[in-house]
Amino acid sequence: MNPWKNIASLSKDEIRSLQNRKLHQFINQYLYPFSPYYKRLFDSNKIDPAQIRTIEDLKNIPSISKQNFIDASGQTSNPLDYILQPDEKKIRQSWPASKLIPLALNKIIKGPEFVKDALEREFRPNFITFTGGTTNRPISFVYTEHDIKNLYVSGSRMLDIFKIERTEKIVNMFPYAPHLAFWQVVFGGLASAYFILSTGGGKVMGTEGNIKVLLQVRPSVILGVPSYVYHVIRTAREKGLRLDSIKKVILGADKVTEAFKARLRSELAAMGSKDVFVFGTYGFTEARCAWAECPTAPGVSSGYHLYPDKEIFEIVDPKTGEVKKEGEDGEIVYTSLDSRGSSVVRYRTGDFVKGGVTYEPCPYCGLRVGRLSSDITRISNVKDFNLSKVKGQLVNLNHFDQTLTAFDQIKEWQIELRKKNNDPFDVDEVVFYICVKEKTDKIQLEKDIKKSILVATEVTPNEVIFVSFDEIVNRLELETASKEKRILDKRPKS
Numbered sequence: 289m290n291p292w293k294n295i296a297s298l299s300k301d302e303i304r305s306l307q308n309r310k311l312h313q314f315i316n317q318y319l320y321p322f323s324p325y326y327k328r329l330f331d332s333n334k335i336d337p338a339q340i341r342t343i344e345d346l347k348n349i350p351s352i353s354k355q356n357f358i359d360a361s362g363q364t365s366n367p368l369d370y371i372l373q374p375d376e377k378k379i380r381q382s383w384p385a386s387k388l389i390p391l392a393l394n395k396i397i398k399g400p401e402f403v404k405d406a407l408e409r410e411f412r413p414n415f416i417t418f419t420g421g422t423t424n425r426p427i428s429f430v431y432t433e434h435d436i437k438n439l440y441v442s443g444s445r446m447l448d449i450f451k452i453e454r455t456e457k458i459v460n461m462f463p464y465a466p467h468l469a470f471w472q473v474v475f476g477g478l479a480s481a482y483f484i485l486s487t488g489g490g491k492v493m494g495t496e497g498n499i500k501v502l503l504q505v506r507p508s509v510i511l512g513v514p515s516y517v518y519h520v521i522r523t524a525r526e527k528g529l530r531l532d533s534i535k536k537v538i539l540g541a542d543k544v545t546e547a548f549k550a551r552l553r554s555e556l557a558a559m560g561s562k563d564v565f566v567f568g569t570y571g572f573t574e575a576r577c578a579w580a581e582c583p584t585a586p587g588v589s590s591g592y593h594l595y596p597d598k599e600i601f602e603i604v605d606p607k608t609g610e611v612k613k614e615g616e617d618g619e620i621v622y623t624s625l626d627s628r629g630s631s632v633v634r635y636r637t638g639d640f641v642k643g644g645v646t647y648e649p650c651p652y653c654g655l656r657v658g659r660l661s662s663d664i665t666r667i668s669n670v671k672d673f674n675l676s677k678v679k680g681q682l683v684n685l686n687h688f689d690q691t692l693t694a695f696d697q698i699k700e701w702q703i704e705l706r707k708k709n710n711d712p713f714d715v716d717e718v719v720f721y722i723c724v725k726e727k728t729d730k731i732q733l734e735k736d737i738k739k740s741i742l743v744a745t746e747v748t749p750n751e752v753i754f755v756s757f758d759e760i761v762n763r764l765e766l767e768t769a770s771k772e773k774r775i776l777d778k779r780p781k782s
């Protein structure tokens with residue numbers, strides 16, 4: 289499988305005209321006729337889908353964001369509205385003769401069941417991933433067989449960008465969960481016939497188990513959440529183990545700085561793996577794919593290589609929504625060009641990128657597909673939900689509050705987010721300080737708290753510490769500070 293087909297050889301102008309053509313087709317033949325949400329959006333804003341002909345026309349469509357998927361009470365709202373839902377009548381009305389004639393011919397030659405089955409396969413949801421723990425009921429994005437094929441394509445393209453050879457052995461330490469990162473790796477590996485052992489991460493095999501796998505399999509490539517990979521490597525080094533097979537480390541689901549990469553490289557060098565390439569990736573549930581960096585000299589990021597035949601990236605002013613030019617800073621806005629299942633157009637990611645998107649050929653690998661700068665930070669509008677990454681997981685901090693407040697035995701509580709061993713590169717730790725009423729069964733309560741927090745946030749507290757009332761008052765600065773210190777984030781700001 290050549291994951292790039294003809295895309296890699298296109299010039300900047302050719303890419304643009306391909307995107308214009310695909311955008312017009314996608315809006316008119318899929319999104320507007322089949323998406324309940326976008327049909328309403330276009331109609332209520334009096335937007336004629338036929339008039340969306342170029343990337344410049346996109347600005348006429350109102351953008352959407354995470355807020356669209358969550359109602360005021362923090363629950364998921366109408367996820368079905370974003371799923372493409374065609375029927376025979378809608379297909380006949382919106383598809384051109386070039387698509388209808390082959391369907392009609394197939395109906396005659398192979399029978400109506402064949403055509404019905406083909407259409408059902410293209411549009412019937414068969415797979416799902418969630419945004420991790422952002423709400424009580426996480427936002428779900430469904431895939432159809434068509435989207436799974438695209439997940440194969442993006443996975444294969446990433447392996448190609450990382451310059452991983454088919455003879456290499458890969459260990460995937462992303463947590464086993466219905467989240468994009470794990471499955472992007474699994475499907476990419478299957479599509480390209482690479483050897484990948486997925487450990488399921490720390491929750492499934494434990495850190496000891498992951499280290500054993502690394503020692504026995506001797507992979508040249510490892511993947512995972514940055515702080516967890518670092519934790520595994522550091523633990524192995526503290527045990528005095530030698531781990532000299534690693535050549536590439538691929539990190540996802542959280543931000544990676546060049547300083548972090550350097551730290552990981554030096555830890556690995558100390559165990560015998562020299563000159564390791566450390567790559568960051570960027571992806572989000574709503575896109576149902578991720579993008580990759582290519583090999584460069586240490587301390588330099590190539591940016592994330594895009595898939596211009598599958599999506600359009602706009603960079604906009606986060607305040608005014610005005611579309612920025614190539615290379616300018618702004619919020620990342622994503623539009624799908626080849627989606628079934630849950631489909632979004634002009635989705636505001638809440639991520640701010642310095643350096644925007646460039647279509648200059650990549651100086652490191654030569655690809656001309658466009659690259660998104662890797663200098664990405666969350667912007668403030670998402671803070672409305674009080675979201676924070678804890679243990680690589682996007683967590684709504686309000687859910688700690690809701691969950692603990694529900695326990696009648698708890699008088700006061702405080703949560704401390706910190707880094708293990710006070711090391712800024714190590715894994716996050718969540719510590720609960722709890723003051724309880726008299727005669728409370730602390731052992732049972734600790735079990736119940738851990739269980740409820742895991743369900744609400746997908747994060748397990750590292751420690752539950754029972755403290756006296758005086759101590760909790762002091763900790764919360766209830767009597768001294770203007771605002772109680774309910775959630776204490778002691779992690780260094782990145």
Ligand SMILES: [Zn+2]
Pocket residue numbers: 581582583590593650651652653654655
């Ligand atoms: Zn490159």
